[in-house]
């Protein structure tokens with residue numbers, strides 16, 4: 385096994401138990417910081433080419449805030465798969481989907497899995513969204529795997545942590561590694577066309593730590 389693979393395997397189990405421990409507190413923090421509304425507004429502003437038949441993957445869904453933002457956006461899609469390593473995070477996600485009045489939980493499938501070995505056939509999805517997840521793995525392996533499960537021409541909404549003061553604090557607290565934006569651009573272009581590099585408005589807390597790349601699978 386290559387050194388990169390070995391490192392990902394080791395950090396995988398550490399990451400899983402870390403998020404199993406902090407999932408409840410993390411979920412409360414997310415509910416008060418407005419991420420869901422920011423994501424819904426951003427997604428609504430895009431033409432993602434989705435139809436009522438489209439299938440979406442929230443890769444590294446955690447407690448489900450991005451899936452819920454997607455539901456709020458009202459963009460047409462058949463359903464979403466919310467995938468994460470952390471069992472406890474997914475339990476919370478399930479109960480959030482169940483009790484959210486605007487969400488039809490029957491359209492959401494919750495799957496425990498690894499973004500480096502997605503349990504789906506090639507070209508399964510019409511959209512992948514991933515927020516704050518690839519910081520835990522090799523960027524190259526993560527983007528390659530997301531490209532594999534997307535149909536050609538479909539979009540990846542990639543929301544990485546950006547180098548910033550708040551990003552560095554989160555990096556310390558949440559034990560991940562921010563990828564330099566030059567690497568994000570260079571590696572993305574091996575699998576995707578960069579069709580946008582957007583910013584959340586600065587009055588929205590998500591803007592203090594995250595940027596957005598809108599990518600289209602080549």
Ligand SMILES: C[S@@+](CC[C@H](N)C(=O)[O-])C[C@H]1O[C@@H](n2cnc3c(N)ncnc32)[C@H](O)[C@@H]1O
Pocket residue numbers: 396399400403414443444445446447448449450467468469470473497498499500514515516517520521558
């Ligand atoms: C900072 S949280 C972000 C969660 C969610 N995307 C959000 O924006 O609220 C990072 C999440 O990535 C998950 N994660 C980290 N490495 C992963 C991997 N290799 N496969 C699947 N999930 C992973 C963690 O379990 C955690 O839920």
